[in-house]
Amino acid sequence: MNMSSYHYLGETWKHAILIVGSIVVILPFYIMLSYSLKSPGEIERNEGGFFGSQEMMIDERCAKLREPDQAAIDSARQRFTGLSDSEIYKALKAEIDTECSVRPIIFNYTKAFSEAPLLRYLMNGVIVTVSIFVVQVIVALPCAYALSKLRFRGREFVFGMVLFCLLIPVHAIALPLYIMLAKLGLTNTYAALVIPWTISVFGIFLMRQFFMTVPDDLIDAARMDGLGEFSIVWNVMLPTAIPALLAFAIFSVVAHWNDYFWPRIVVTGNRDLFTPPLGLREFKGDADGSFFGPMMATATIIVTPLIVAFLLAQRKFIEGITLTGMK
Amino acid sequence: MGRRLTGYWFTAPAVALMVLILIAPVIVAGFLSLTDYSLGNESANxxxxxxxxxIINRSTYQKMxxxxxIYVLVVVPASVALGLGAALLINSLKFAQDFYKTIFFLPVMAALLAMAIVWxxxxxxSIGIVNxxxxxxxxxxxETIFSFGWIPFVDGAETWYGRHCAAGEFPLWLRDKGYALGTICFIGIWQAFGFNMVLYLAGLTGIPRELLQAAEMDGAKSGWERFRLVIWPMLGPTTVFVVTITSIRSFQVFDTVEALTQGGPSKSTYVMMYAIYEKAIKQNLMGIGAAITIVFLAFVLIITFIQRYLVERRVHYS
Known part of the structure; x- marks a missing residue:
């Protein structure tokens, strides 16, 4: 066998292995999307391929809700003169069935929004992730600037503290944090969702390392121009730090949009504060067999924003998520 | 004037928050772990x-x-090995590198809770696609191939696949105590290995080409030799980091357990984070929860110190 065909064979093998791996990785995404398009019957019997047949289906709950009672039959008697009660019942039932039929895809996605306040959950997710990121930056940037560019007694001590705190995963100390927040009466508030994440020692560390590379001349020039330290941080340092900040933003937003543990602990019962993962979990708790479709639609809606953003800006995202690799 | 004071002003908020949010809770947990505190009770003994x-003697916690x-010992080696394997394969491809990279990274981006429910x-x-x-x-x-009956001395009817085919049924996975933890591990590996792959890909780009060529000239002809003599040692720092972060994350597994098994069946998936949640938050047994928290922190610290030690020695192990 000559060299090139040997290489060709090797290449084929590699692709074969990677494709099998890709199928396993993609499988749940495929199921999620596909189930969010299908009718309960198709999910149950595992048929209809990816899109399902999209035949009209009857919304069972809608039909049950409008189940004609005796009063309805009596009032409909004028429309169906000369029919017996049971025949009128059948006719009414047929009308209701047509009124309650929908395409599965429409059914699943409208139910996702109507069965639970999904829009509210999504909004909560945005509020929480954005607040966390903004506060993290407000706290971290001046601190990182001071640690890298200002001289003051105790600087090394503060930096040592940052390094020490890098060792403590916030999830691990969730319990004492929960007790402290409960003592302050803050559980079931937006504050409880945001407060533990306001300090990102990792963010401080990262920005400090970045600011170390910014030449002192830039800062001296700004001071000559009469800028105060405060405006140096926000008008000089911040613009230079945009690439690092963007990566940190991705890191932070992905972590908190997807976080389930912390919201689960501090939000108990109050649905108005649910973040998207909590909302989905609640849906799972309530769901009976016929609601698998809407549940998968909810999952799709929750997962899609980050996946789409990732597909659009892959390099930035991979850089952001693997930031921790710089430690 | 006050540039010195500015330093204090700029670091004060961060220092205050570090003390209140990160350091104080550790002390509070240490203190509470020695009491029988519960929320609502003003006094604690x-x-x-x-x-x-x-925690040490009761069988529940031994299971925990x-x-x-087990979760850490399965997920860490598997996701690190798969991450490394994928990175090596992808790195050696002539085309479609980005395609595989994107796909393998998808689980890292998706909310684990949502994907757990899909799994x-x-x-x-009965309706699952896997069975x-x-x-x-x-x-x-x-069946002929995967019951492995074609291997000499292997009875195809006795292997895993052969037996289940003969019985006509496959495991209940998450509802079977023999399989539940393994299934949770599988989802953990599925989610984590893409992250490790990306770190290894970054590590691979850091290996100078000249070094590989030099190794080849010195007689490391086969791919395996080059891997063993150059690539693996050069990836040492990456490996230390990847193993550390995967271990710490694996210790924190919660989403899959809470959503799918709630620690069961018969406590087979009763991992530490779930135990803290169940004991302290659901049953209001803060003392026990705090004690588990402290043990948990000890584990994390041990892992991190091992990492620091290895990094400081700049271990390029062979």
Whole structure:
């Protein structure tokens, strides 16, 4: 066998292995999307391929809700003169069935929004992730600037503290944090969702390392121009730090949009504060067999924003998520 | 004037928050772990090391440790090996590198809770696609191959696939105590290895080409030799980091357990984070929860110190 065909064979093998791996990785995404398009019957019997047949289906709950009672039959008697009660019942039932039929895809996605306040959950997710990121930056940037560019007694001590705190995963100390927040009466508030994440020692560390590379001349020039330290941080340092900040933003937003543990602990019962993962979990708790479709639609809606953003800006995202690799 | 003071002003908020949010809770947890505190009770009794005693001696907590440790010992090596394998394969491709990279990274981006629920569907015993896939292979050439009866001295009817095909049913996965933890591990590996792959890909780009060429000239002809002599040692720092971060994350596994098994069946998936949640938040047994928290922190610190030690020695192990 000559060299090139040997290489060709090797290449084929590699692709074969990677494709099998890709199928396993993609499988749940495929199921999620596909189930969010299908009718309960198709999910149950595992048929209809990816899109399902999209035949009209009857919304069972809608039909049950409008189940004609005796009063309805009596009032409909004028429309169906000369029919017996049971025949009128059948006719009414047929009308209701047509009124309650929908395409599965429409059914699943409208139910996702109507069965639970999904829009509210999504909004909560945005509020929480954005607040966390903004506060993290407000706290971290001046601190990182001071640690890298200002001289003051105790600087090394503060930096040592940052390094020490890098060792403590916030999830691990969730319990004492929960007790402290409960003592302050803050559980079931937006504050409880945001407060533990306001300090990102990792963010401080990262920005400090970045600011170390910014030449002192830039800062001296700004001071000559009469800028105060405060405006140096926000008008000089911040613009230079945009690439690092963007990566940190991705890191932070992905972590908190997807976080389930912390919201689960501090939000108990109050649905108005649910973040998207909590909302989905609640849906799972309530769901009976016929609601698998809407549940998968909810999952799709929750997962899609980050996946789409990732597909659009892959390099930035991979850089952001693997930031921790710089430690 | 006050540039010196500015330093204090700029670091003060961060220092205050570090003390209140990160350091104080550790002290509070240490203190509470010695009491029988519960929320709503104004007074708590000092119980000394009783909580720790329970954690060490009661079978529930022994199951907790074994679930957590097994999870870490399975997920870390598997996701690190798969991450490295994928990175090496992808790195050596001529085209479609980005394609595979994107796909393998998808699980890292998706909310684990959502994907866990989808996996539960896939693994459902009657409507799940996984068991259906296994069943469809029974009685075909797939059964012949994967029951491994063609290997000498292996009885095809006695292997895993052969037995389940003969019985006509496949495991309940998350509902079977023999399989539940393994299934949770599988989802953990599925989610984590893409992250490790990306770190390894970054590590691979850091290996100078000249070094590989030099190794080849010195007689490291086969790919395996080059891997063993150059690539693996050069990836040492990456490996230390990847193993550390995966271990710490694996110790923190919660989403999949809470959503799919709630620690069961018969405590087989009762991992530490779930135990803290169940004992402290659901049952209001803060003392026990705090004691588990302290043990948990000890584990994390040990892992991190091992990492620091290895990094400082700049271990390029061979």
């Amino acid at each position: 000092w119980v000394g090391f009783k909580n720790y005693d329970k 440790f074994s679930a957590s440790i 539960e569907f896939a693994l459902h015993h 259906e896939f296994f069943e469809s292979g029974c009685g075909t050439i797939a």
